Amino acid sequence: MGSPAVKKEVPVPHPLEDLVRMERIPHIWCSGCGTGSVFTACLTAMKNTGINYDDFAMVSGIGCSGRGAGYINIDSFHTTHGRAIPFATGIKMARPETNVIVFSGDGDLFAIGGNHFIHAARRNMDITVICVNNFIYGMTGGQAAATTPHEAKSSTSMGGNPESPFNLPLLAYAAGATYVARWTMLHSRDLADSIEEAINHKGFSFVEALSPCPINYGRRNKQKPLDTLREYHANTIIKNNADPGELGIDFKQKVILGKFVDIEKPSHDEQYHRLYHETSTKS
Amino acid sequence: MKYWRVPLDSEEVEVTQGVVHIIKDRCKGCGYCIEYCPRAVLEFSKEFNKNGYHPPRVRAEGCLNCHYCELLCPEFAIFSTEATAEQAAV
Numbered sequence A: 001m002g003s004p005a006v007k008k009e010v011p012v013p014h015p016l017e018d019l020v021r022m023e024r025i026p027h028i029w030c031s032g033c034g035t036g037s038v039f040t041a042c043l044t045a046m047k048n049t050g051i052n053y054d055d056f057a058m059v060s061g062i063g064c065s066g067r068g069a070g071y072i073n074i075d076s077f078h079t080t081h082g083r084a085i086p087f088a089t090g091i092k093m094a095r096p097e098t099n100v101i102v103f104s105g106d107g108d109l110f111a112i113g114g115n116h117f118i119h120a121a122r123r124n125m126d127i128t129v130i131c132v133n134n135f136i137y138g139m140t141g142g143q144a145a146a147t148t149p150h151e152a153k154s155s156t157s158m159g160g161n162p163e164s165p166f167n168l169p170l171l172a173y174a175a176g177a178t179y180v181a182r183w184t185m186l187h188s189r190d191l192a193d194s195i196e197e198a199i200n201h202k203g204f205s206f207v208e209a210l211s212p213c214p215i216n217y218g219r220r221n222k223q224k225p226l227d228t229l230r231e232y233h234a235n236t237i238i239k240n241n242a243d244p245g246e247l248g249i250d251f252k253q254k255v256i257l258g259k260f261v262d263i264e265k266p267s268h269d270e271q272y273h274r275l276y277h278e279t280s281t282k283s
Numbered sequence B: 001m002k003y004w005r006v007p008l009d010s011e012e013v014e015v016t017q018g019v020v021h022i023i024k025d026r027c028k029g030c031g032y033c034i035e036y037c038p039r040a041v042l043e044f045s046k047e048f049n050k051n052g053y054h055p056p057r058v059r060a061e062g063c064l065n066c067h068y069c070e071l072l073c074p075e076f077a078i079f080s081t082e083a084t085a086e087q088a089a090v
């Protein structure tokens, strides 16, 4: 194609263009926002599975990362606030062969949608949940969230957050998730590999991706986008199979990354099929 | 890099030379690719793109085709491909 000797003028398409609604690019995410990086890791993982794009569905809730569903060029649903997981559950029950990916943020998945998360994990619903965790409510103006680190500043905790954040991998594990991992958007290769593994995993998979929100979190906490990435590099440690109880986030200590849970257990649709389809046809 | 024969493990070990492609007008100037390229082959250019950001440009040879910039970029604005024989010979 074209003349190979000229470097930049050859219009080679970006390798993910087949998965992105290119007419909507540039996306709305701010300069330095990590959501686009997590999204890229997710699309790369989907591509690497080799699964036909028609056998995927992506569901997002509300928030900056909730825009993901609007940018992907496959079947996708941009749902009501906090309800991405119930929609995903519905898709999975109606079409068990579909690989359902929930791409949403910490506020959507763990504050307003927290109950749905724990019950889908308890049921071992065979969906893949990717949480872009930026420690804040980005879209609505930087209010403290259920994931804001202790003492961090937000628009509703100018003197520091008096609360403690959720330890999301522990929550997922305790509720019954059968695949749990955490990376940062800087660990892009590990993140993409982990999402690929999560998609291939039968059962409820949860991947937490730490990601900068320079506008609403970084600014108040005196972190430029590159400072946040440096923190992801210097203040994290990879410890696969770490005890989920140790995974609380406090950048004064090292934050633990890795794959923590990967167990086999019948998924909800397998159990449902066994009890309601196999038995009824046998009798 | 020119091979007198293709290494037997060339499938597993990627020792390729790459070409970086920058789609300037998509860039939002975060600088992540520049900061984290393992070969430091990128730098900010002086020019502005259509949205007023300084996109990266190639400052030195040595791209490994590791695809890291491609994965890290939040904007689908940079990626690498393997250099063709002609490009690698330059």
Ligand code: SF4
Residues within 6 Å of the ligand: A028, A029, A030, A032, A033, A034, A035, A064, A065, A134, A138, A139, A212, A213, A214, A215, A216, A217
């Ligand atoms: S407000 Fe924060 S999370 Fe939302 S797009 Fe901007 S940087 Fe990203």
Ligand code: SF4
Residues within 6 Å of the ligand: B018, B020, B036, B037, B038, B039, B040, B041, B042, B062, B063, B064, B065, B066, B067, B068, B069, B070, B079, B080
């Ligand atoms: S592919 Fe790797 S070596 Fe080449 S520019 Fe990108 S990050 Fe640098």
Ligand code: SF4
Residues within 6 Å of the ligand: B026, B027, B028, B029, B030, B031, B032, B033, B034, B055, B056, B072, B073, B074, B075, B076, B077, B078
């Ligand atoms: S990572 Fe992407 S958006 Fe950021 S400077 Fe590089 S090309 Fe531009």
